[in-house]
Amino acid sequence: MGILIVSWCFLYPSTKMTVEVERKFVCDAEIMRKLQDIGAECVGEREFGDQYFDSPDFLLTLKDFWLRCRDGQWELKSPAVSEAPAETLCTRYREITSLPVIQSEVSKIIRESNCSQRKQIGQTEDTPICSTGDTKWLNELGLVCFAEFRTQRCSYVLEREDGAVRVDLDRADFGYCVGEIEVLVPEGGDVNAALQSITSIAEQLGLNSEKKVKGKMDVFLQRNRPDHYNKLLSAHIL
Numbered sequence: 001m002g003i004l005i006v007s008w009c010f011l012y013p014s015t016k017m018t019v020e021v022e023r024k025f026v027c028d029a030e031i032m033r034k035l036q037d038i039g040a041e042c043v044g045e046r047e048f049g050d051q052y053f054d055s056p057d058f059l060l061t062l063k064d065f066w067l068r069c070r071d072g073q074w075e076l077k078s079p080a081v082s083e084a085p086a087e088t089l090c091t092r093y094r095e096i097t098s099l100p101v102i103q104s105e106v107s108k109i110i111r112e113s114n115c116s117q118r119k120q121i122g123q124t125e126d127t128p129i130c131s132t133g134d135t136k137w138l139n140e141l142g143l144v145c146f147a148e149f150r151t152q153r154c155s156y157v158l159e160r161e162d163g164a165v166r167v168d169l170d171r172a173d174f175g176y177c178v179g180e181i182e183v184l185v186p187e188g189g190d191v192n193a194a195l196q197s198i199t200s201i202a203e204q205l206g207l208n209s210e211k212k213v214k215g216k217m218d219v220f221l222q223r224n225r226p227d228h229y230n231k232l233l234s235a236h237i238l
Ligand SMILES: Cc1ncc(C[n+]2csc(CCOP(=O)(O)OP(=O)(O)OP(=O)(O)O)c2C)c(N)n1
Pocket: 022, 024, 066, 077, 086, 091, 093, 180, 212, 213, 214, 215, 216, 217, 218, 237, 238
């Protein structure tokens, strides 16, 4: 990874990486009142559409890499810590939003895979290509859309000593609701401080369950792509 960071910085000097530290929680009927009580400010509601891409044999997601197009904006999330257990309450993912860097990173992973063992790449009946505008690079890398859904999001911000903490309340169009407490840590920033802020806000909201809460993707795959879901479970990615 060190070599990769050096080469990115050399090729794309303006590239900034961010680490998203996040804890998901189950939203109850009281959550909005609790947020107000602890001083959270509602900063707005919005709706967006996500499309997630992978190779037909799941090369990216089996490495815990998540390639997404959200309303035309590309993003690649990859694990910021290699040894984090799948059941951890707080997750840490590196986020890249520069399309050239995303393309370079994704193509490296695809190229490194053992091509001889891979299935024929391309569109099949149950892997439709999604409508994302320029799909040439996706086609060249053999990437197909495996999940597509819309989310209604209500966002709150809490100002804390170490910076802003965001709380999102999400409702996906397939009928799943989930909350997230999230801190974005700039490159080289203090991830431990972010973890502490999240834990403290979780306590203030009365979230005392030690059980990991499923994200939208878990539930989407479980319902719509059981093969993919089971592979990710077996690989301890989800
Ligand atoms: C609790 C948990 N979350 C995600 C993963 C891995 N993963 C699965 S899909 C996925 C990509 C989507 O990430 P997530 O933060 O869950 O989605 P969303 O809230 O819509 O994105 P945001 O607006 O915050 O950028 C990841 C990282 C995991 N293993 N465990």
